[in-house]
Amino acid sequence: MDVDPNRTLPPALRAHLDDYAEHLRLERGRSAHTVRAYLGDVTSLLEYVCRDRSDATLADLDLRALRGWLGVQAASGVARTTLARRTSSAKGFTAWAQRTGRMDVDPGVRLVAPKAHRTLPPVLRQEQAAEAMAAAESGAAQEDPIALRDRLIVELLYSTGIRVGELCGLDVDDVDGDRRVLRVLGKGNKERVVPYGRPAEDAIDAWLRAGRPELANARSGDALLLGRRGGRLDQRQARSVVHDVVQAVPGAPDLAxxxxxxxxxxxxxxxxxxxxxxxxxxxxxxxxxxxxxxxxSVARLRAVHDQAHPRA
Known part of the structure; x- marks a missing residue:
């Protein structure tokens, strides 16, 4: 799996990077999105190592270079969460390089990742979630194939809590209607079984009966959710659907x-x-x-208590 050909690295470093990509994809089972993210971070690191020397090798990648690379990014205002991820990417690469004999020592062992601030993610209140699901169900009342699909997208995401990539990767056979569970392939190709509720069951039944057959064609394969042209649903389409549905709920945060x-x-x-x-x-x-x-949950409980209790 080749990295971006526009990157300017010495051939030897590019060869190491290509080998690392194959390791991530084949041995670690990482998704294409994750591989791209890791390679982007490691490529940035190697370009930093090559900033003064066009003939740099992995021997030039030491602890000082690692710290210098992170320092430049921190000084430019890169978020702590991003720095933490890039540190992890660098440490993964140097550990692999040492393990495979490409480096004598692993400089990443002594590299300390900055602690990311754990921020509370925006969420819908329960009544807002109910409004969003009701809006999607109302839109599907006329059994338009796209409306039926869009209802199923939001119902499954909310009912099961699965990731959007997991949603788009579902096949028809992954739905166990008798037990009302989905077979989901998650990160690292780990499979798990996730239950769904009766509203999601109704949405699945309506989609398989009156929605999917209208869009399915030779491109569809076994995909559960389809795009307008019959191919497997794209994650960008799913994000657009969620944004539009949630946006219709007064006071709701803008969610992906x-x-x-x-x-x-x-x-x-x-x-x-x-x-x-x-x-x-x-x-x-x-x-x-x-x-x-x-x-x-505790933060929301605290906010309600502060607002409602006379001695808060």
Whole structure:
């Protein structure tokens, strides 16, 4: 998997980068989007190493170079979350390079990532989520294929909390209507089973009965959700659908599909769901990631208490 040909790196470094791309894709099972992000970070690092020497090699990639690269970005105002991600990308690359004999030592071992500030993601209130789902259902009342599909997009994202990439990757056979669960292929090609509710069940039935057959053609394959031309639904289309539906709800924050995922997790916890159950539903590898949503719930509880209690 070649990196951007417009990048100007010595041939030897480009060869290492191409090998690393194959490692990420084939051995680590990373998605194309994740591979592009990692390669962008590592390419930026190697370009920094080559800034003064056109014949630089991996031997020039030491701890001083790593810190200098991050320092330049920090000085330019790059967010801490971005710096943390780029640090992780660099450490992953140097560890791979040392493990495969391309570097004698791994300078990334001593590199400390800046701690990202954990910000509370915007979420819908439960009544706002209900309004959004009702708006999507009302739009699908005439059984227009696109309206039926759009209703299913928002229902599944909110009902299951799956990622938009997972949604677009669903095949018809991934739907188990008898048990009302989806078989979802998540990050790192990890498969999990996620339940969905009765409104989502109704949306699936309507789509498979009156929506999908109207759009399906030779390009459709086994894809559950389709674009206007019959191919598998694109993530950009799903984002546009979510934006339009949520925008119709007065006072609702402007959300992307991930906002519905945040909302689903928050509402599950507010309803009394166990944290580890929510972790399993969302497909988080670490419970610490899921715990962010407890902060969302507590923050909202605090705000309501401050507003409503006479001695707050």
């Amino acid at each position: 599909p991930h906002g519905l995922r945040h909302s689903a997790a928050t509402h599950l916890l507010e309803g009394g769901a166990d944290l580890r159950v929510v972790q399993e539903v969302l497909g988080h590898s670490s419970l610490a990631t899921t715990q962010l949503y407890t902060h969302v």
